[in-house]
Each structure stands twice: as C-alpha cells, then as structure tokens.
Amino acid sequence: xxxxxxxxxxVTPGGLxxxxxxxxIDPARAVPRAVVTHxxxxxxxxxxxxxxxxxxxxxxxxxxxxxGRAGETQxxxxxxEPIDVNGVRITLRPAGHVLGSAQVVLEWQGxxxxxxxxxxxxxxxxxxxxxPVPCDVFVTEATFALPVFRHPPAEGEIARLxxxxxxxxxxxxxxxxxALGKCQRVVSLLRASGYDAxxxxxxxxxxxxxxxRSFGQDFGDLRPATVANKEALKGAIVLAPPGAIxxxxxxxxxxxxxxxxxxxxxxRQRAKSRGVELPLVISDHADWDELNATIxxxxxxxxxxxxxxxxxxxxxxxxxGVRGRAxxxxxxxxxxxxxxxAA
Numbered sequence: 001x002x003x004x005x006x007x008x009x010x011v012t013p014g015g016l017x018x019x020x021x022x023x024x025i026d027p028a029r030a031v032p033r034a035v036v037t038h039x040x041x042x043x044x045x046x047x048x049x050x051x052x053x054x055x056x057x058x059x060x061x062x063x064x065x066x067x068g069r070a071g072e073t074q075x076x077x078x079x080x081e082p083i084d085v086n087g088v089r090i091t092l093r094p095a096g097h098v099l100g101s102a103q104v105v106l107e108w109q110g111x112x113x114x115x116x117x118x119x120x121x122x123x124x125x126x127x128x129x130x131x132p133v134p135c136d137v138f139v140t141e142a143t144f145a146l147p148v149f150r151h152p153p154a155e156g157e158i159a160r161l162x163x164x165x166x167x168x169x170x171x172x173x174x175x176x177x178x179a180l181g182k183c184q185r186v187v188s189l190l191r192a193s194g195y196d197a198x199x200x201x202x203x204x205x206x207x208x209x210x211x212x213r214s215f216g217q218d219f220g221d222l223r224p225a226t227v228a229n230k231e232a233l234k235g236a237i238v239l240a241p242p243g244a245i246x247x248x249x250x251x252x253x254x255x256x257x258x259x260x261x262x263x264x265x266x267x268r269q270r271a272k273s274r275g276v277e278l279p280l281v282i283s284d285h286a287d288w289d290e291l292n293a294t295i296x297x298x299x300x301x302x303x304x305x306x307x308x309x310x311x312x313x314x315x316x317x318x319x320x321g322v323r324g325r326a327x328x329x330x331x332x333x334x335x336x337x338x339x340x341x342a343a
Contacts, residue, residue, distance in 0.1 A: 175280070304325045
C-alpha cells in the first residue's frame, strides 16, 4: 500500500519537511538541507547548509543575499532532471512565476506530492511556462483565491499605460514594480507591444535585471533614472519599487503619473490608499479561475493550501469532491511587501 504523503511530508516550525529525504521546501529559517522554489525573500532565506534549486534561482539568491549566504553548498537542477535523495525522487518543473521558479515534485514509495511554490499558468516571455503535474497531493498557494480576483490580459494593461503616455506626453509615468519578476515582465511586455524608447530604472532594479540578462534575456535600452535630469524624463516611463513611487524620489519627476503593476490593483481601495492614479492589474500569481483550473488539471484528490485566501479555495475544492487542508505555514507572502509588490 502506498504511503499517504501526509505520513512523510509534514509541517514543522521550520516549514514543510520531507522526512525520508530529511530536507525542507522553502523553509522559513536556516536548515541543513533545503529545496527552494524561487528567489523571492519569503521563499528563499539565508543561512541554509545545502540548497537545491534551478541555476537561475541560485544566481538570483546569490545576488540578493550575497556570496556564501545562499547556501554553504549549492546544487543546480534543471527542469525535468530527477535526483534521488535517500530514496525520494525529486524533480523540478516550471512554475511560471519568475525566472527559475519551480514546482517541487516529490515521489516516495509510489506516492507523489507536488509543491507549487508561487505560480501562474499564464505564459510569460521572462520565464518558463507552468506545467501541471498529476499527483496525489497538490500543495498550492492561494494569494488571489477569491472570486473577485480575475486578472485581465497583461497586454491590455500595458496598452492602458501606453495610452496614458499618449494622452499626457509631457508627464513622466512612474510604475511601481517589484525588483524580481515584475520589473522584467513589465519591460518585456512594453517591448512586445512595440515600445522601443529607453526605459528608466530606479537604482534598486538593475541587479536582478542583470541576472535575467545573464540568462539570455534582452530588454533593449534600459537607463538609470537616478542620473537622468527632470527634462530628460518628460514623457518617459520610469520603473521603481512600489515604496519609491510614494516618497521624495518620485516627487522629483516631472508631474508624474503614478502607476502600480500588481494583482492587488483589482481592489480600488488599495490603489486609492497608495495614491495610484493608474492601477495596472498585472500579476505573476494565478487568479481565482486559474487556481481552480490548475487543481482540476493536476487531478489530485487532496489539496494543501500554504498561504493566502485558504478558506475560499478549500470550499471550492470540497464542492468538487477534493479534500482541502490549510497548512498555515509561517512567513509566506512577505517578500519585501510581497502581497502588494510582487503580486
């Protein structure tokens, strides 16, 4: 008889622990052995002994955390490349969230669990597309697990940004984006729309963008916003961390149109409270329909929810005969204000 994943995949104070392999998936604190799904700070913590992840995630972690802090030893694993750890077969599959993001597929004695990390099934030019993996237990995020969250096509949101630029050609358009993932995606979407003018970046954004470039991604003409004068930025698009669009840094720009790219911009009150004139609903997480469609696609009889709007998703699972369970993992959804900046 196959062992149920709950007998060997357990919630501990350190995070989700695979007992037979003696390793943690995205642990909340330093541990001897960790598998890391992606490099956002609520999933990729410093101080682990050994870290297993994609090469992209390891590079991003090292740039974020510094040499030696992203694992005393590192092992890169390509998508679809299996590794055996104490009899547990571990495979990474694309999660579609940011560069290098991966689902962790764990197989032991005939049973299979998949830990999604953060994900979206929508194809993106800046990372590999999510692949549903059939399993016995699917461990999913639930950041946008409410029916109100149905993300429009990102291309349409970029068209709204460019239309605003056309209507207000003298105003600087400053767009709040998270440094890892959202920045590079917005640049890529702008280039795909035909926008070939220079795009200006706040000083906090180039380090992660350079890692993307080192893995072969081309973003065209990117320039530092911090050295450009006010006149040069008239009619330009400037990307900056969400925190910067509200402080003195943004006020030095020419009559700025303040935008923010986030799934949370679906909620008008959030946009209003942050002084956002142009909310752009662009998310790197699955929305309500996509979460439910993914659960159907993997066909798991049991779904564990790691963080987010657990109750609604568990209820939706129950309506189709799927058992749901909230894991209540500590420290999720706080990737440098992740719930608003990386969403």
